[in-house]
Every structure is written in structure tokens, then in C-alpha cells.
Amino acid sequence: MPTFRPATPPQSDADAERGNGVTLADVALAAEVSLATASRAFSHPQLVRESTAQRVHDAARRLAFRPNLLGAKLRSQQTRILGVMLPTLENAVFAECWAGIEEVSLATGYSLMLVTSGYDPARERERVEYLLRHRVDGMVLTVSDAAQSAVLDQLDRELVPYVLAYNQAAPQGGRHSVSVDNRASACEGVNALIAAGHRRIALVSGAFVASDRARQRHAGYEDAMRAHGLPPLPPVNLPSHTASSGARIGALMAGAGRPTAFFCTNDLLAIGVISDLKRLGLRVPRDVSVLGYDGIALGALVEPPLATVVQPNTDIGATAVRLLLKRLAAATRPDAVLASVPGATLLPHALRVAGTVAAPPES
Amino acid sequence: MPTFRPATPPQSDADAERGNGVTLADVALAAEVSLATASRAFSHPQLVRESTAQRVHDAARRLAFRPNLLGAKLRSQQTRILGVMLPTLENAVFAECWAGIEEVSLATGYSLMLVTSGYDPARERERVEYLLRHRVDGMVLTVSDAAQSAVLDQLDRELVPYVLAYNQAAPQGGRHSVSVDNRASACEGVNALIAAGHRRIALVSGAFVASDRARQRHAGYEDAMRAHGLPPLPPVNLPSHTASSGARIGALMAGAGRPTAFFCTNDLLAIGVISDLKRLGLRVPRDVSVLGYDGIALGALVEPPLATVVQPNTDIGATAVRLLLKRLAAATRPDAVLASVPGATLLPHALRVAGTVAAPPES
DNA sequence: GTGAAAGCGCTAACAT
């Protein structure tokens, strides 16, 4: 170590070199400038003469200086950390979304803290509190139900900037969100099913209470059915997409007026339903059609490819971060606090109708 | 606000209340104790009289005090943040692993910072540097190639505690890892294929250079083949599991000595290959068998279920964190620095041979 | 353009 430092014996061999001990003060000393100038050379280079900045950077490299973000964060009262709360990563939708979030954040110098809520409002509260303690500058999150969410109310109360992903903000709700138009896109999907000749279409979903998106998609399903004078069937709510949907699907298919098509409110569910159908000896799409929702990459990989309503998942994440960053910037500058009008940002969806959707069998 | 504080006008309306401004000093004042006592009431309750602690906690609740972790971290020189670097979350293997990591970490009061490397060594270095700047106490990570990894060398040099997940540490390498026995488990899987009657078994993998696990599994494949006097076929290395594996598989299946079974070094690949085969008009497992590797949840969902070598993904993550925490604790206490012997922790794998694996067709 | 000095919120010796 180049400079004298008071004896602070490492607690053990194992962290003798942790963080290599070089502070900005050491760099300043080596570059023969003040601590302030050294700091500026990094944070505000335009305030420092070119040659001075160079000296500082050289010294930093020589000493293998690694800035301690903690000090910076504490002092500047902004962490440049964004909190992210997603229901789970085990559904590829959210994993794809994370990719977009990570890319934009790191590219703009923001750090991330990720937590998952497991679709559980109690856990949502706990995880958000956790993020708040880390003093994240803002959050990107997906909640169970944006319309009545303790977590969102709290965030509003504390004036924490956040942007919802997947949850669709109410038109006049004053909240920011990035999603597709859940209801309209679901309606379009079901329209495609109807256009293919289906009349008995069943909706399969997870628990409605766990997902406002599922309810909105259900509404879209009803829109489409009603618009064509078809009776909506009672929704099939599965506890989870893990198992035992077989019995429910089997019972449904045993009846006389059995559906000729299923609209599943997410792709994982759709894949499960297709398997159930196969186990019942039914062929997809020849005997029964299945339409999913999400557009996860895996859907295009399977054979036949999964017909689905495609969301731009990565883009949803990326856009949510960009929007959040814009809000953060607006909050800092005195002008234009309302630069970004609150509201739902709707990204375009697409229909992939092929593979698992075909005309109903002659009956 | 209960106490006087110098005028620090909020930068804008938008963050007037951020962090609600209450500090531990405010709490101490309200509870009529010193700052130190207030701190102890939270961090070391056993050093404080019961009733005093109660007063502090009451005051904290009354003021809606939220500890600022930044201050604590900066001062105590340990962040209680763990860095996590995984190749991608879009492969469910790692998403499942994350679930285990998150659960154990948050339960033990540790925070997480996640980055993905995309199997790219250059990006690995950049992301690790990023984690280091955040002064993470330790890391759980999966690298492309543990045997020659710039990132791991750096971590070793800087004495940063870390535990590998999925990468299997060399027996005498001095590194810590949590994984299954890649080679032995792959060998077992291929043995099962051979036991089912297959003799021409092809291995399908991503780029070997991007994954030491893939190479180890390939070695296991060769072990099994050789042990039965069968000639290993040249490996089919696919650039990615996204697309166009169809041509390669098609060419392979066109030849006379075409394989009757495929061993894919991961489940996603296996699902892709099954689709390719179906598109060629072949039935799985009747015409061709396919064995995967990973045991992602989705594999059990599809029909027929994916035969595969099952890794305990969530447990790999959970165990890696526990091991890391143990090392961290050992480093703090003067005694027993070598409490945890470095080495590869091998978790049990399982074989799920059904569904997509059957006897080869009579030919 | 650069320097001196005052903290950000918290913890940890060291006293008592």
C-alpha cells in the first residue's frame, strides 16, 4: 500500500485484501490533487482540467482503485439502485422481462436489486419494505392486483417513483405502467379462435385473485364471445400450473357440450393443458385447439408451435426502466416535474395463430 | 417531523418524503436514549435492557423509522449483500436456482444483487467488477469455464469469498462448488439409454467452449459408450437452442447409421431436438428416444414427459448460499478459518427415464 | 479549476 494507514488489522487472512483498501484519498494523494478534485475527475469531469483528470485516472489505475459505491450513495442521497419485484422467475415471461430490465439499467449506470413475490400480497409487502430499506431510487414491479394493492398504496404515500410492468394502470389512476392491452389482445386472440370456427371455447386460468392480468384477459374473452353471440363458459381456475389440471380438463372433455378450444391466460398453463389433452388421447390441434398468452420463447420451440398472444416481454422490462429513469430525472430537475404524464403505456402485442390452433373437428 | 433539521429543501415535490427522513438520531431523541443505545436496540438487543429496547422500538414505530442500510453498511464495512452471477434466467435451470438463492439469503438477512453473463467471459468480467464495486460480501456464481476463468482468478487474487454453482470444482483446486457430479450422472443417463437397447446414441450440446458442464457431460457420455464397447459419435454442437437445429438433426437422421437416441446436455436443447424430430415426421420415443439433462419443472409438464437427468436446482442455489455464509462466518471469527474445507460439494442427481425414452425401433 | 471542510446515517471502540 502506497500510503500510511493506521493499523487496522484484517479480521482474518481471508479478507486481508478485500476491496484492496485503496480509497479515493489515496488516489488524490498519488495524483497530488485534493480529495475534491479526485472525486470530480470521476463524477464531474467537465469541472476539471483535462490534464488533471488524466493524472487522477492514471493514479487510480496504478493503485487499482475501485470506488466504493456505498460512500457515494450515502453522501449523495441517491443510490442509483432500482428495485425490481417480479412474481417469479420460473415463468419465462418474467425471466425475459428481467433481461430487458438488466440491459437498460446497467447500460445507464443503475444497479438492480431483485426480489420475487410468489404472487403473494403478504410477501409483496415484506419484499418492498426490504427494497425501501436499501433506499432504492425507484422500483419496477408487478403486483398481484394493481387496483387494490397495499404495496402500491404505500409507495404512493411515500412518493417512491415506480413503474408497473404487466399490470395495466387504470386510465385515470395516476399510475405509470408498461404492458400490452390485456383485454383487447385477449379479445383478439379469442376472435381468432372464433374465426377458425370455434364456438365452445373455454378459458383456463390461474387463480383470478392472484393476477389482475388474468381477470382482464378473461374480460377480453367475454367481450369476444358476447360480440359473437356466444355464451361464455365458466372459467376453469387452476390452483397452479404444476399439476393435476388433468382431472379438471378430463371432466370438462367428458361432457357432451365439451369445448373445441381452450384459451389459456398464460403459456405455461397452455402447455400443461395440451399435455392433459394428449393424455386423454386427444390430438392438438386436430381434436382440440389451444391458444396461450405470453409468447414465451419456448412456445415457438415446441412442435406444434404454441399459438399464443405474444407480449414483447423483454421490451416491457426495458421500457419500464426507461420510463422510470425518465421520471427520476424529471424529479431531480426543478422544471418539468410533470414531464411524464402518468398513465398506461401500451406496447403492441401480436397474434401467433398456428400450430396448436386449427378449425374444430366436424362433429 | 419531530426534531429540528437544517433546511434541506426537497429537490422537488416528488421526493419530499423519500425515506421519510427519520434517522436513528430522531428515534434516540424520542426514546430519550443515546444514539448508541438506539443502535444497539436493533443490532445487539442483548446488550440493552429489555425495557429500554422496548422504548426504542416504540419510538421507532411511532416515527415510522426505516433504517438506512447504507449507513450501516458503510460503517460496518460489510454490506451483507451477496452477489449472484448466472448465465441467464431464460433457462429455467437458473431461474429455479435463483429461487433457492433468494430464499436462503433473505431468510438470513442477506441482500442480493443479480447479474447475468450470457455465457460471455467478457461480460462476466464486467459484471463481476460491478458486483465488486458494490462491495458484496461474497458471491455465488456460474462461470463458463471454471478451469480457466479470468473472473475466478481475480476473485482468488482479491480473496473474495465465493461459491460456484453448477461448475464443478476440481478435486484439488481449492475452490468451493455446489453441483451434481456432471460426468458420472451423464454416464448414468447414457447407461440407461444403452440398457434400453440403444447403440447409436448421439450427443447434442451447445458450444462446448461456453460451458464446462457440457464438456463434463460429454465425457460422461463417452465413458458410458466406451464401457459398453460402443463408438462415441461426434458431438453435435448447436450454436444456441433457439433455432435452426433442424437442419443439423435432419442431416443426421438422413444417413444410414442414424442414431436411435439423443442425449442432450440440457433440457431446453432436448425440447428443441424433439420438435425437430417431430417435424421430420419421427415419433418420440417410438422412433427415436431423447434424454435431456437438468430436470427443469417444465420437462415434467409436457407429454410425453421429458426423460432427463434431474439436478436439484433450487437446492443447488440454497446450498451454495449456505456454504458461502458459512465461509463468511468463518472468516470473521478468528478461530477456524479453515472450518470449511474447500472442495466440490456434490448433490445427488436422479434419473427420470420414461416418456421420451423407450427401446429403439426394430430395424 | 481547485482546495478545505462538513457531513450522509450508522456502528463500534472506549469510557463510565
Next chain:
DNA sequence: ATGTTAGCGCTTTCAC
């Protein structure tokens, strides 16, 4: 059991 006092590493007025 509790209080006093230094900082952790950095940014940021405020002078010059």
C-alpha cells in the same frame, strides 16, 4: 447497561 466520540468513503457547498 448506557453514553461519548470517532469515523466508514465519498460528494458537495463554499471559498479562493
